[in-house]
Amino acid sequence: MRVSVEKISFDCAEQAIIQCYEVNDDVKSIVRFIESTEATLAGYIDERVNRIPLQDILFVEAVDNKTYAYTLKKVYEIKCKLYEFAMQYEDKQFFRCSKSFVINLMKIDNVRPVLNGRFSATMFNGEEVIISRQYVPELKKRLLGERI
């Protein structure tokens, strides 16, 4: 697909138009990604609420019945269960990679194999998150389109 970007003046509203033969999975994925760049999530630091842009979240972790969203500089508590977050945002750029983690695929620097069929993902902030072996085939399917 050819991509063209046009700069506009500040008095016009920004928009993305996709011209395609059919609305297939690739197009839907592009639409979801563009929509997700606008989305925000309520995150709490010391009971003060903040709006976190979804695209700034590196990963989400569940610890002791609480759920935390990690950005490059801050850690926010979010008031939903990990599985709820995963279900709600899995069709965007998020991926459930283990029992306790959901990672942002757009914020992974690289992945490498570790022992016993597991992979380790290095995020852009240098943190390592384990992709458990149960989720590795799913990640391959999602990114490479392989059958599981």
Add this chain to the structure above:
Amino acid sequence: MSHFKTFLKRCLLEYFIITTCITAATAVLGLTLDPTAKFGYESYFSPLLFGFISIIPSFLTYSQKELSFRQTVIRKVLHVIVLEAVLIVVGFQVEILRVPSDALIFAVAVFIVNIAVNFISWKLDQKNADDINKKLKSLQGRS
């Protein structure tokens, strides 16, 4: 895919790697230790049989739960010990091994094959990781 299916798929892959490595190890050891030996067609079953026996101890590394790094290492060590013991016992039973010094050479060969299998498995995982990294980079517009 269930844990068990993934495990069986991995076992099958390892089985083929093991049989290839056993064939190579037999050729090298045979040429070194007993280059004039003659074999019948039945000897072609030997790598298949030893490959199958070698896979059985792999069940020690299987767990429904996600194992910690420490647990994984302990199971891997246990796996090597059981693998060596089982193959040496079978080796003496089928009379491939006759004296303790044979067992020593055989144990070293098994250890080398085991390292080779783990290395090849790791290389396959590394290839998967490279494919994933390529896709991630293209998704993120970094390629």
